[in-house]
Structure formats: C-alpha cells, structure tokens
Amino acid sequence: MMFSDDFLSDIVDLEKRCYEDGFAVGKFEGHCSGLEEGRSLGFKQGALLAKEIKSYECFATMLLKNLSPSQQSRIVKSLESLKEMCSMFVIENTEDLIERFNVIKAKHRQVCSLLNKQRESPGPGSTDLSF
Numbered sequence: 001m002m003f004s005d006d007f008l009s010d011i012v013d014l015e016k017r018c019y020e021d022g023f024a025v026g027k028f029e030g031h032c033s034g035l036e037e038g039r040s041l042g043f044k045q046g047a048l049l050a051k052e053i054k055s056y057e058c059f060a061t062m063l064l065k066n067l068s069p070s071q072q073s074r075i076v077k078s079l080e081s082l083k084e085m086c087s088m089f090v091i092e093n094t095e096d097l098i099e100r101f102n103v104i105k106a107k108h109r110q111v112c113s114l115l116n117k118q119r120e121s122p123g124p125g126s127t128d129l130s131f
Contacts, residue, residue, distance in 0.1 A: 049101065056108045057086035063115075075114045082107045 060083035067076060085104050 053086050053089050053101070053104060056104060057083055059108070060086065060111070063111075072114070075111070078107065078111045078114060082111055 060079045064076065064079050064083065067079070082104070085107060089100060089104065
C-alpha cells in the first residue's frame with residue numbers, strides 16, 4: 001500500500017492548520033469581546049460626563065434663581081455663561097470634546113471662587129473624570 005505525497009503532506013500540515021484555525025477563531029472572538037467592552041466603557045464614561053455637566057447646569061440654574069440680578073453682576077454673568085455652556089454642550093465623538101469639557105469645569109471653578117465656596121463634586125460617589 002502506497003501513500004501519496006498529498007496525504008503525507010496533509011498529515012504534516014494538520015497541526016499548522018489547526019493552529020491557524022484556532023488563532024483565527026480566537027482573534028475574531030477577542031475582537032468581538034473588545035468591541036463589546038469598549039462600547040460598555042464608552043457608554044459608562046459618557047453617562048458620567050453627562051451627569052457632571054448636568055450637575056453644573058443645575059448648580060448655575062439654582063444659584064441664578066436665588067441671586068438677584070443686582071447682586072454682583074460678575075457672578076450673575078459667570079453663572080449665565082456656565083449655564084449656557086452646559087446647555088450647548090453636545091456629546092459627539094470629536095477631538096475637542098475633552099477641551100470643551102475642561103472649559104466648563106474651569107468656569108465652574110471660577111464661579112465657586114467668586115462665591116467663596118469650596119468646589120463640590122457633582123453628586124454622591126462621583127469623582128472628577130479623567131481620560
């Protein structure tokens with residue numbers, strides 16, 4: 001009984017093919033898993049960002065309601081500016097997203113400084129966002 005060269009080469013290449021097939025399956029599953037984890041992380045970070053921006057907007061709105069327009073016009077102007085910046089903030093996947101967010105945070109710090117008030121976190125258990 002004679003074996004053909006193709007049959008012998010198939011046996012020799014079997015391990016290599018199994019390795020390549022396993023690698024391809026693992027790469028595909030890892031890619032899918034990475035996309036899912038990335039989407040989940042992006043959703044969570046976006047929610048934290050929106051929560052912090054909304055808290056700054058509510059902060060400005062409440063203070064504007066409690067301050068009279070004659071009280072320190074600089075504070076009122078800063079609060080109105082902060083409120084407008086927050087309401088105009090649109091979360092898009094752009095390069096300047098973090099820069100615009102940092103401008104809002106800086107404006108909030110400025111308002112707190114004008115009020116001689118310690119900067120407060122946006123809510124219980126929240127921390128400053130960093131990317």
